[in-house]
Amino acid sequence: MTASTFDAVLFDFSGTLFRFTENDEWFADLHDESGDDIDIHTQAELVRRMTQPVGLPADLPDDARIAWKQRDLDPAQHRRAYLAxxxxxxxxxxxxAESLYERVLDPxxxxxxxxxxxVLKALSDIGIRVGVVSNIAFDLRDVLARYGLRDLVDYYALSYxxxxxxxxxRLFRAAIDALGVEADRTLMVGDSEEADGGSRALGCAFALVxxxxTAERPRGLVDALAAHGFSLS
Structure with missing residues (x-):
C-alpha cells in the first residue's frame, strides 16, 4: 500500500473500523412492563439508538438531557444518559436497561x-502513522486488543x-499533534460527514464510509483509501 501524499491516517471507530453487532440472545430474557417479548423491530431500534444516536431523544427528564449532551465526555454521564x-x-x-447497556462496553x-x-497492518508496514479519533466514553483499546490490533494504532484521541x-x-488536533504530522498530510476516514468531516477545518483530507x-461492506476502508492514492499491493 502506497500513498506519498499522506503521513498519517485517522479513523473513526464505530461504523468505520468496527460495528456494534447485536445477538438475539441479549433479548431472550428482556420484556416490557406487560410481560411481552421485545419484538425484532424494537430490538433493532434500541441497538440503533445506542450506536447511532442523532440529536436529543424525546421525553428525557431534565437531568438525563444534561447527561445526554455530556455523554461522550464522562463515563458516568454516558451511563446515566443511555440508561434513561x-x-x-x-x-x-x-x-x-442495565443488561443491554453493558453489552456496549463488552469488547x-x-x-x-x-x-x-x-488495512491497519498494511498502513503499519509502510510506516504510515495511524490514529483513532472517536466520540466515546469507554476505553475502546480493549476492543482492538481482542483482535491483536491495539499496537497498530499509534494514538487514540478519545473524547472522554x-x-x-x-x-x-481540538479532538483532531490532539491526534495530529501526538502523531507529529501536519494536518494537510493527514487523511481522516469516518462514517459521519458532520462529525468526522470536521477534520477538514484543520486542512485534513476526508473520506466518508x-x-x-459488516457483511455488506467488505471493502469500504480499502476503497476509501484507494480514492486518496493508497493501493494494496
Missing part, C-alpha cells in the same frame, strides 16, 4: 469490518480523555 434513553424506549423493567459485542485488520467532541477540531452491517 433505554428505559424511555421500552426497557422500563428494573435491570433490563465481544464489537465486530471489525472485513478489511479492518488488513481529550475533553472535546467531534466536530470540535457507510456504517453498514
Amino acid at each position: 434513553m433505554l428505559r424511555r424506549s421500552g426497557l422500563s423493567v428494573p435491570g433490563h 465481544a459485542s464489537w465486530q471489525p469490518y472485513p478489511d479492518t485488520v488488513d 480523555e481529550v475533553g472535546a467532541i467531534k466536530p470540535d477540531v 457507510e456504517p453498514l452491517p
Whole structure:
C-alpha cells in the first residue's frame, strides 16, 4: 500500500473500523412492563439508538438531557444518559436497561469490518502513522486488543480523555499533534460527514464510509483509501 501524499491516517471507530453487532440472545430474557417479548423491530431500534444516536431523544427528564449532551465526555454521564434513553424506549423493567447497556462496553459485542485488520497492518508496514479519533466514553483499546490490533494504532484521541467532541477540531488536533504530522498530510476516514468531516477545518483530507452491517461492506476502508492514492499491493 502506497500513498506519498499522506503521513498519517485517522479513523473513526464505530461504523468505520468496527460495528456494534447485536445477538438475539441479549433479548431472550428482556420484556416490557406487560410481560411481552421485545419484538425484532424494537430490538433493532434500541441497538440503533445506542450506536447511532442523532440529536436529543424525546421525553428525557431534565437531568438525563444534561447527561445526554455530556455523554461522550464522562463515563458516568454516558451511563446515566443511555440508561434513561433505554428505559424511555421500552426497557422500563428494573435491570433490563442495565443488561443491554453493558453489552456496549463488552469488547465481544464489537465486530471489525472485513478489511479492518488488513488495512491497519498494511498502513503499519509502510510506516504510515495511524490514529483513532472517536466520540466515546469507554476505553475502546480493549476492543482492538481482542483482535491483536491495539499496537497498530499509534494514538487514540478519545473524547472522554481529550475533553472535546467531534466536530470540535481540538479532538483532531490532539491526534495530529501526538502523531507529529501536519494536518494537510493527514487523511481522516469516518462514517459521519458532520462529525468526522470536521477534520477538514484543520486542512485534513476526508473520506466518508457507510456504517453498514459488516457483511455488506467488505471493502469500504480499502476503497476509501484507494480514492486518496493508497493501493494494496
